[in-house]
Amino acid sequence: xxxxxxRALLALVSSLLFACATIPPGTQPSEADPxxxxxxxxxxxxxxxxxxxxxxxxxxxRFILPEIVRDGIYNVFGNYNDIYTALNNLLQGKxxxxxxxxxxxxxxxxxxxxxxxxxxxxAGLEKHKEDWGQTFGVWGIPAGPYVVxxxxxxxxxxxxxxxxxxxxxxxLFTYVKDIGLRNSITALRVINARNTYYExxxxxxxxxxxxxxxxxxxxxxxxxxxxxxxxxxxxxxxxPPYENPYE
Amino acid sequence: xxxxxxxxxxxFSVVALAQGVTSPAPAATPDMSTPDGMIKAVVSExxxxxxxxxxxxxxxxxxxxxxxxKKIVPNTDMRRTTEMAMGVNWKKxxxxxxxxxxxxxxxxxxxxxSGAISQLRDQTVQFKPLRAAPDDKEVIVRxxxxxxxxxxxxxxxxxxxxTGWKVYDMNIMGVWLIEAYRNQFTNQISQNGIEGLIxxxxxxxxxxxxxxxx
Numbered sequence: 157x158x159x160x161x162x163r164a165l166l167a168l169v170s171s172l173l174f175a176c177a178t179i180p181p182g183t184q185p186s187e188a189d190p191x192x193x194x195x196x197x198x199x200x201x202x203x204x205x206x207x208x209x210x211x212x213x214x215x216x217x218r219f220i221l222p223e224i225v226r227d228g229i230y231n232v233f234g235n236y237n238d239i240y241t242a243l244n245n246l247l248q249g250k251x252x253x254x255x256x257x258x259x260x261x262x263x264x265x266x267x268x269x270x271x272x273x274x275x276x277x278x279a280g281l282e283k284h285k286e287d288w289g290q291t292f293g294v295w296g297i298p299a300g301p302y303v304v305x306x307x308x309x310x311x312x313x314x315x316x317x318x319x320x321x322x323x324x325x326x327x328l329f330t331y332v333k334d335i336g337l338r339n340s341i342t343a344l345r346v347i348n349a350r351n352t353y354y355e356x357x358x359x360x361x362x363x364x365x366x367x368x369x370x371x372x373x374x375x376x377x378x379x380x381x382x383x384x385x386x387x388x389x390x391x392x393x394x395x396p397p398y399e400n401p402y403e
Numbered sequence: 404x405x406x407x408x409x410x411x412x413x414x415f416s417v418v419a420l421a422q423g424v425t426s427p428a429p430a431a432t433p434d435m436s437t438p439d440g441m442i443k444a445v446v447s448e449x450x451x452x453x454x455x456x457x458x459x460x461x462x463x464x465x466x467x468x469x470x471x472x473k474k475i476v477p478n479t480d481m482r483r484t485t486e487m488a489m490g491v492n493w494k495k496x497x498x499x500x501x502x503x504x505x506x507x508x509x510x511x512x513x514x515x516x517s518g519a520i521s522q523l524r525d526q527t528v529q530f531k532p533l534r535a536a537p538d539d540k541e542v543i544v545r546x547x548x549x550x551x552x553x554x555x556x557x558x559x560x561x562x563x564x565x566t567g568w569k570v571y572d573m574n575i576m577g578v579w580l581i582e583a584y585r586n587q588f589t590n591q592i593s594q595n596g597i598e599g600l601i602x603x604x605x606x607x608x609x610x611x612x613x614x615x616x617x
Contacts, residue, residue, distance in 0.1 A: 182594035365587040381577025
């Protein structure tokens with residue numbers, strides 16, 4: 157049953173890949189995105205998946221659960237993710253930040269009712285977000301070409317390996333023995349993640365001239381910024397200073 | 404990861420010029436002649452208006468657009484924003500097209516901000532120390548929006564003009580707005596020409612005004 161479902165999905169993905177592996181005529185090739193035809197096909201698949209599956213489920217989730225419960229769920233997963241942020245900060249050679257993140261987990265677990273409340277932020281322990289992709293970036297591995305992953309969305313070659321490492325090192329994802337429990341937790345995590353941009357999603361639809369390009373260019377910028385911990389805006393701007401050459 | 408898409412999407416969950424209050428209380432009158440003073444003043448003014456107006460909290464978009472037009476637009480240089488997003492194509496546009504593009508792009512962005520403002524809750528804004536020399540003509544004012552969820556870095560790029568400091572680019576969570584639009588503009592122009600881009604923006608703005616997403 158499970159394999160047949162997987163096969164059906166695989167067939168759907170691959171047929172989409174071959175069916176519409178084209179880019180809109182007139183699109184300027186982007187240096188960062190040499191695999192644009194394939195990426196656009198996967199993007200289209202993800203969009204359909206979101207429209208008919210993930211988004212409807214999330215709206216039911218929002219209908220059933222009051223905001224305070226959703227916030228609690230968000231905080232619990234956030235608290236759990238802080239453990240991995242601490243780990244990655246350590247791997248990136250930032251022990252002070254790692255200690256900050258570790259303290260966040262302690263404070264929120266003990267004083268925040270097991271992570272339901274984020275009491276560490278108001279207490280002055282700033283929240284960070286670090287993952288394996290960023291760690292690889294700090295180690296000097298370039299992002300490589302842009303990649304859209306089925307289900308996971310925007311990524312790069314480096315961040316694809318990062319995502320694999322994230323999953324492999326994730327306790328809830330990899331080491332929970334009870335499959336039913338593990339799947340339930342994963343489903344809740346996915347819905348929680350989708351819920352965080354539920355309202356923003358429609359704003360983005362309205363603002364985008366071409367959503368694919370918009371997300372791609374934003375993703376590439378954002379990841380560079382994250383790897384540098386935002387320092388680029390401090391010393392040298394991500395974009396060179398403007399000289400107004402167009403007027 | 405889905406988180407990653409979430410970052411992309413939440414770009415615009417974050418409110419443009421308008422989130423939260425400045426540190427303890429708007430101490431004295433903020434100094435409009437400095438870039439950070441100007442941002443502080445606008446942010447706290449907009450925030451106060453949102454808090455004082457139940458219609459805005461209910462999501463009355465025309466009302467919010469009115470607020471944005473009055474408080475935010477005068478402190479921006481949308482012509483410069485549009486010009487930078489257009490890149491080399493700017494020169495190829497006629498003077499009239501340039502005006503139209505600026506107008507339509509402004510409407511699109513301001514409508515997006517208005518949507519974001521309608522989602523404002525109890526956010527506060529923290530200002531980072533300004534790193535600029537007194538004679539700088541271009542500065543970046545860095546802020547962090549704190550509220551529910553994760554802290555959101557929000558930076559403003561300003562230029563000094565004859566009529567004071569004007570915002571012409573913003574960085575939301577590491578993404579510069581102009582940079583995020585540049586390729587979209589280029590593609591639309593190479594597909595349908597400058598007229599095509601203008602028409603696209605006009606149609607989109609009409610659809611948004613009528614309450615449809617696209």
